[in-house]
Amino acid sequence: MTPSDKPESAKDAAVDLRDVRFRWRTGPDVLVVDRLSVAAGERVFLRGPSGSGKSTLLGLVAGVAEPQSGAVRVLGSDMARLSGAERDALRADGMGVVFQLFNLLPYLSVLDNVVLPCRFSRRRRDRAVASSGSVAAEARRLLDTLGLEEKARRGAKASDLSVGQQQRVAAARALIGAPRLILADEPTSALDADARDTFIALLLDEAKTSGAAVLFVSHEAALAERFDRAEDLATLNGAWTTQGRAA
Amino acid sequence: MSAPVLPLAGASLRARGLTAVLTVLTVALSVLLLVGVEKVRSGVRQGFENTISGADLVVGARTSPTNLLLYSIFHIGNATNSVSFETYEIVARAPGVAWTIPISLGDSHRGRRVIGTTEAFYDHYEYANGRRLELAEGRAFEAPEEIVLGAATARDLGYQLGDEIVVAHGGGDVSFAEHTDHPFTVVGVLKRTGTPIDRSLQVSLAGLEAVHGGGPDDHDHEAEEHGHDDHEHDEHDHHGHAEPDTITAFIVGLETRPLVLRLQRDLNTYGGEALTAIIPGLALAQLWSVVGVAEQVLAAIALFTVVIGLVLILTSVYSSLAQRRREMAVLRAVGARPRDVFLLMIGEAALLAGLGGALGVAAFYAAYGLYGVEFAERAGASLVGVRPGLFDIGTIAGVTLAASLLAVGPAFRAMRAALADGLAVKY
Numbered sequence: 001m002t003p004s005d006k007p008e009s010a011k012d013a014a015v016d017l018r019d020v021r022f023r024w025r026t027g028p029d030v031l032v033v034d035r036l037s038v039a040a041g042e043r044v045f046l047r048g049p050s051g052s053g054k055s056t057l058l059g060l061v062a063g064v065a066e067p068q069s070g071a072v073r074v075l076g077s078d079m080a081r082l083s084g085a086e087r088d089a090l091r092a093d094g095m096g097v098v099f100q101l102f103n104l105l106p107y108l109s110v111l112d113n114v115v116l117p118c119r120f121s122r123r124r125r126d127r128a129v130a131s132s133g134s135v136a137a138e139a140r141r142l143l144d145t146l147g148l149e150e151k152a153r154r155g156a157k158a159s160d161l162s163v164g165q166q167q168r169v170a171a172a173r174a175l176i177g178a179p180r181l182i183l184a185d186e187p188t189s190a191l192d193a194d195a196r197d198t199f200i201a202l203l204l205d206e207a208k209t210s211g212a213a214v215l216f217v218s219h220e221a222a223l224a225e226r227f228d229r230a231e232d233l234a235t236l237n238g239a240w241t242t243q244g245r246a247a
Numbered sequence: 248m249s250a251p252v253l254p255l256a257g258a259s260l261r262a263r264g265l266t267a268v269l270t271v272l273t274v275a276l277s278v279l280l281l282v283g284v285e286k287v288r289s290g291v292r293q294g295f296e297n298t299i300s301g302a303d304l305v306v307g308a309r310t311s312p313t314n315l316l317l318y319s320i321f322h323i324g325n326a327t328n329s330v331s332f333e334t335y336e337i338v339a340r341a342p343g344v345a346w347t348i349p350i351s352l353g354d355s356h357r358g359r360r361v362i363g364t365t366e367a368f369y370d371h372y373e374y375a376n377g378r379r380l381e382l383a384e385g386r387a388f389e390a391p392e393e394i395v396l397g398a399a400t401a402r403d404l405g406y407q408l409g410d411e412i413v414v415a416h417g418g419g420d421v422s423f424a425e426h427t428d429h430p431f432t433v434v435g436v437l438k439r440t441g442t443p444i445d446r447s448l449q450v451s452l453a454g455l456e457a458v459h460g461g462g463p464d465d466h467d468h469e470a471e472e473h474g475h476d477d478h479e480h481d482e483h484d485h486h487g488h489a490e491p492d493t494i495t496a497f498i499v500g501l502e503t504r505p506l507v508l509r510l511q512r513d514l515n516t517y518g519g520e521a522l523t524a525i526i527p528g529l530a531l532a533q534l535w536s537v538v539g540v541a542e543q544v545l546a547a548i549a550l551f552t553v554v555i556g557l558v559l560i561l562t563s564v565y566s567s568l569a570q571r572r573r574e575m576a577v578l579r580a581v582g583a584r585p586r587d588v589f590l591l592m593i594g595e596a597a598l599l600a601g602l603g604g605a606l607g608v609a610a611f612y613a614a615y616g617l618y619g620v621e622f623a624e625r626a627g628a629s630l631v632g633v634r635p636g637l638f639d640i641g642t643i644a645g646v647t648l649a650a651s652l653l654a655v656g657p658a659f660r661a662m663r664a665a666l667a668d669g670l671a672v673k674y
Contacts, residue, residue, distance in 0.1 A: 055671040058670065058671075059669045062580070062670055064670055084584075084585070085584055085586075088579075088582060088583070088584040088585075089582070091582050092581065092582020092583075093582070097580040097581070097670060099577075099670070102573045102577070103577060104577070105255070105258075105574055105577060105578075107258045107259050107261065107262030108255070116581045117581045119251035119252075119254075120251050120581055120583055121582055173581065185670075
């Protein structure tokens with residue numbers, strides 16, 4: 001039984017942060033957020049210049065960091081009440097993450113990279129199997145949708161791909177097994193304009209199909225129009241506005 | 248949930264290619280050395296211990312017990328003195344003595360020892376815990392001009408029953424004096440024993456006498472002297488056989504064991520001539536106590552090379568840590584627990600060591616299969632009981648376990664780093 005099994009309620013937004021305050025060990029506060037919420041299935045664009053606490057925020061949501069105070073609820077679970085292992089399980093079961101760069105394990109094939117979350121989450125494995133008959137078939141379906149099926153069939157290594165292709169593989173990995181929340185940390189900043197547009201379109205379409213909420217962080221304000229809602233971390237983050245810089 | 252990362256360890260190592268291969272090779276070589284030293288050591292030991300059994304005493308001229316054992320039974324080195332046949336006969340007839348086997352060495356055929364002895368050799372000589380010599384074909388020698396071959400002699404030199412053989416004086420490959428006028432006829436070939444007897448040839452004492460000019464054949468020998476210290480023979484007819492003046496050594500079997508210490512003391516203090524009587528098992532134990540030091544040094548060296556191999560694994564795991572922080576962040580992002588990161592590092596170290604260990608053991612048996620017998624024969628020893636066994640499994644398991652334990656340090660560090668980094672690695 002994992003936390004995400006809990007029944008839905010009005011409070012069960014995909015992400016809900018209240019009065020969150022975070023700092024690294026002895027340093028000053030780097031993140032002070034009164035309220036940030038992402039409803040189930042909602043696709044939210046979070047604009048933030050570099051150093052505005054984006055990565056810290058995503059770390060809190062993903063459950064790899066804990067705030068000094070405040071409540072972080074993700075997929076219906078109060079993160080503060082979960083053990084480290086339970087947060088890991090929640091992340092494995094319920095979240096797909098796309099980084100800015102270096103998303104893939106270079107020693108695995110494209111296909112093995114995509115199915116990686118299914119190694120750590122039975123729930124996502126089961127959903128992938130339910131969707132396409134097998135984990136590998138679901139991975140191929142996603143890669144096909146993202147225009148990379150050819151690479152998968154040739155057994156290409158992650159290191160053989162262009163950056164744009166790597167990001168799409170990372171998207172397929174984030175989407176496999178239909179997690180309820182996709183976290184994206186500047187996933188398009190290494191892409192040119194065409195690749196960026198294609199990437200965002202594919203990611204949002206697939207998220208819509210599977211009903212996943214998306215929290216998409218980027219400094220490129222122009223991307224905001226494609227999302228249901230946009231927030232600005234520079235104004236959300238009290239620590240940023242008062243201190244200017246933080247990691 | 249078990250360990251979802253362990254299959255990744257293999258892929259990660261494969262991707263590191265040459266580095267991983269070299270690490271595995273280093274471990275393999277060190278394990279090859281360790282297994283090699285141990286197998287050769289125990290093989291030689293068992294080979295030696297299997298060479299003679301059931302004998303109560305070995306008696307020769309006054310010398311060190313180890314030396315007597317080596318030259319009389321293992322055909323290593325040469326006797327410096329001999330025992331008079333008269334003394335031999337006195338001991339053979341002594342009360343309590345069940346049987347005796349005379350051994351006369353000093354001649355050879357193409358580098359192989361010729362043993363002058365009697366039928367008692369085939370009736371009483373025991374090896375490998377009570378096994379008797381058996382003929383693969385033919386029969387034991389009866390007449391002075393007949394000769395029996397050890398299994399390896401017949402095989403290596405390609406002799407068959409009925410072939411004629413000339414023996415030479417001395418022990419070398421190239422002999423100075425071939426007794427060409429006294430050829431022997433092969434009448435029997437022994438089955439393989441795994442002892443030095445395999446590489447020998449056996450003739451009767453009378454036959455040996457004949458080639459040295461003391462035998463009852465139709466040549467005119469008139470007590471001629473050859474002038475060799477241990478081969479001075481004169482005519483001496485006894486029960487229709489020619490007998491030598493001296494023999495190299497003899498083996499004694501007693502009717503009851505308890506007599507052995509008294510007889511040994513009597514022989515060692517025998518007034519007629521200076522003798523050494525040894526109990527083979529004790530002399531062998533003495534030999535091992537000397538050889539044991541060298542064995543331990545070798546074993547220690549081998550063990551240290553294994554440690555070096557393991558430290559190399561540790562080095563490669565440690566040095567990969569920094570460049571793998573990104574990989575750990577990716578694993579954390581897809582749901583890996585810190586424990587999985589820990590296991591991945593341990594798994595890689597264990598895999599390197601396990602592969603190296605298995606490869607090393609396999610390499611040893613491959614080398615042994617190809618060169619083992621040749622090596623053993625050149626070394627004058629036979630290796631007994633060299634086969635895959637618990638020691639090999641234990642070595643592979645031990646190396647794997649040791650590498651896993653050593654990797655706990657870097658694995659713990661990787662886990663801590665993964666926890667601290669979370670999803671964001673600062674470059």
